[in-house]
Amino acid sequence: MSLVQTQDLTKVYGAGDMAVTALDRVNIRVAAGEFVAVMGPSGCGKSTLLHLIGGLDRPTTGKVWIENVSLGELNDDKLTALRRRKIGFVFQFFNLIPVLDATENAALPLMLDGTNSAQARARAREWLTRVGLEKRLTNRPDQLSGGQQQRVAIARALAAEPALVLADEPTGNLDTRAADEIAGLLRQVSDEWGRAVVMVTHDPRIAAYADRIVFIKDGKAVDETKLKQDGSDNAALVTGRMHALAE
């Protein structure tokens, strides 16, 4: 059984003449430890897909399972608890709390889960060290570069030891070098730490770090491409597929 599975996932915004179908009967599966990139033009529904998988929003029809649990059957509190324990989020604008330092930011999901402060901080420090921020543990977000802030966000996403990390345009607000570092880090999340990663991006170079790419167009999953992480020029391959799909 897959870690993530969707069945005919559909999301319609508005009603009547104003109805817009953002996602149309999408079926995807993500295995444990797999790194999947979701690509497509602006407004194609890729972020909506991520929100539905993450339980941030409810589908109009269709289902999402995370580790065999159907999200539609959970009430708000249970869904929140599932997000806290099973899913880590990484956002485009980092979304760190400006008044908390790196350790406190990373410890947040654990603290919210009731872990005592010392333990939560210890775990946060451990993850910050793994993502290369051992020298920035007490820095506040405004004392960190964009790339460093995103590393804190990744440490935060991993602190609660979730099985799945959802990243929404994690490199959209970074320069090329920092973007590559973050994409590499997400690769590491999958390879070394065994977490599944679903990343929404429109950058073929970043998507090239994934094991598999799901292409979305007009709310539909129109294509899937598997990539080999063996040094081959995946970016060129992805760009080629994108052009082909755009026509």
Place this chain on the structure above:
Amino acid sequence: MMPIQLTLAARYLWGRKLRTFLTTLAIVFGVLVIFSMNILLPTMMQAFATSLQSAAGQVDLTITHKSGETFSTRVLDQIENVDGIRAASGTLERPINIPANFFRNANIGAVTLIGLEPKAAQALRDYSVKEGRFLRDTDTNAAALTAGLADTLGLKLGDEIPIPTAQGVVRFKIVGIRPAQALPGNEPVYVNLPQAQKIFGLPNRINTVEANYTTTDAAQRAQIERTIQNLLGPDYQFGGLGTSSELFASMQTAQTIFNVLGFLALFMGGFIIFNTFRTIVAERRRDIGMLRAVGASRGAIMSLFLAEGLAQGVVGVALGIALGYLAGAGITALASGAMEQFLHVKIGAPIVEPILLIMTIGLGLGVTLASGLLPAWNASRVTPLEALRPSQADVEKGKTWSKKTIAGVTLLVMAVGGLLSQNISLVALGGFAFLCGLILVAPALVKPVAGLFGALLTLLFARQGTGDLAQGNLARQPSRAAITASATMIGLAIIVAAVGLITSITGGINAVLAKSLGSDYLLVPPAVGVWSNDVGASSTLADRLRGVYGVGVVSTLRFASTTINTEAVNLLGVDPTAFPQVSGLNFIQGNPQTAFAQLAEGRTIILNGIAASQLKANLGDTVKISSPEGEQSYRVVGVGSDFINTKIMTAYTSQQNLKRDFLKTEDILIQINLAPGADAAQVEPRLKDIAAKYPQFKFISGKAYIQENQRLFNASFSVFYIVLFAFALPSLIAMLNTLAIGVIERTREIGMLRAIGATRKQVRRTIMTEALLLAALGTAFGLLGGLYLGYVMVLGMNASGMYPLTYSFPLAGILIALALGLIFGVIAALFPARQAANMNIIRALRYE
């Protein structure tokens, strides 16, 4: 076409309805308080003025003695002979307080007995009647009254109306009923002058001369007035009665206090508005940057914000005035009962003076625009580059120990210095410096105070990181938190200070009460303290009481109104031997032994505290007292106060002096002590029997009287607490506003928190903790400020000489403030917490 700034302002206001509502509410409340308080007092002042006017009537000239006392009818003869006087008439009129249950059909507080010469009086005014006829010079035991009074008492033409007098109850036959009086005031009862003189024991004396002129030319009239003034000398005055000025003065003081409170409320409103505008600017940096990028000038940006401020100011001021009028009218309606009962003044509809309207509009709009100005200026400094920055809730940067903090600490040190000096002016100045100092150091204290209380709250209930988050949220904008806390501080400081003052006054009063009214029994008139309205008894009553077996000492109080060094003063005549045995004064200067001994010798007086401080007179000084017999020099042999006269300028002299210089022999308050070993159960019924023949007095035991007074005090203070609570309300609005704005501003963060697994409950708890921290901060400052202000007030009261007060620590006030702070914190958090918890996660994450 509407300029783009106005269009934008309108759209922004409409787009953020909640915030617009909260900001406008702040303005409404500030304006409401200042407007309602200021229409209330003129309304009451007007009631007094109308009373006097109706007493003075339509005549050209009213002459009274400066002392407020009677004078010889010779004065009338002199005036009648002045050129230019068409007609003149002398009257002897005094309000007579009517004891409760005196009339079977109705309870009325007082009537004004007017003794006049019917023929002469009718030459001055029209005394038309509805039924019967007006008085004739030949009438005896006849009275004319108004239809209003006759209806109230159920009396008709030919009936008899009983009036309590010094000689017992006198009955008058009603010969005429006049139309109901149009103006407010006591109902008049007209009798012939000789009869009034007999009742009051004042043969050949009058207390008012009214005259009409032959001319309407202003210059000639002024000339006539000058002639009369020269003829009569400086002891006479033209116009209203001088004794009422005391009440006017105290009402003016009250108005000043209310104005200060109203201003503070507006100030709090200003804080809230300022906070809101500042946040709006912070939040809209990207919009502003974009506007600047597409070519909006700095002026255009400023005018955008000022237009928003003005729009809210106009709506807020209009609503504030409307609600303020309703509040003023409501309170007037509530107060009119008490005013009629205790002061015999009727209150009309609330009065709105045009100047108040202009002032309120000016202040309301002024504060709103001033509050918006600095943020607007800041907004105009935003560079176009800001548009490119990702929006994020700002964290205020800056040194913890800024210049402001240092200035604040300096002010606090100065305030403490003032306190230690014990000099009233320095202490009062220190009070202001203390509040300003607290406001200035507040931002630097936000973090440590939040840390301290945050740790406590985390232990109590804000676990799972919510406490840390709340603390951080508060500390990220220390100056915003500080401004909110300052608003809370002002509200709660007023409460703590006022309760401190009340506690001190109550303590002081209880001590004085026991001392000055500590006799075993009292015969008290209906209006204690407002002696001129009371009808007393001749010395026969006291003599009869002395004759009762078992009675030890009987002391009586007599009254005359006078002016000392041109200030109106109540002069009380005491028996220097008996008075100290049954009652006493709290001496500030001199001592009871020598003072009362000297009171028995020659023209000597004891001043009460307020009189001594107003007259700037001390022990051993000589003061000029005007009396019907001319001006007299009295030597001050002591300064001391009793309970009843504590708020009124009062002097005590011997009853011999009062008889010689003021021709007063009437006892208006009688105190009785039993002889040692006497059986109260046997003596009391006999005393009661004697007292029953004098219904103008209430017979009561000293203990019961003290309890009754304490009950009265508690009742009047409870009303005061309600007013105080109203003043604390703006701090609730300030907190609600800051929290709501904080939630709006952190929308994305809240979305993120919910996304990574914070439950709704956790989000709610974070906001609740934040509110409690904010409340704790404001309450802590409020307690400090209130303790200081309370001390200043007590010191001020002492300096005014009203009460000998010692500062009592206002534990009750502190508990009330703590409770209010806590309750306000919780109430303020309810709505924003709910809003935050119910946020749609995706919309929140996309919020810009």
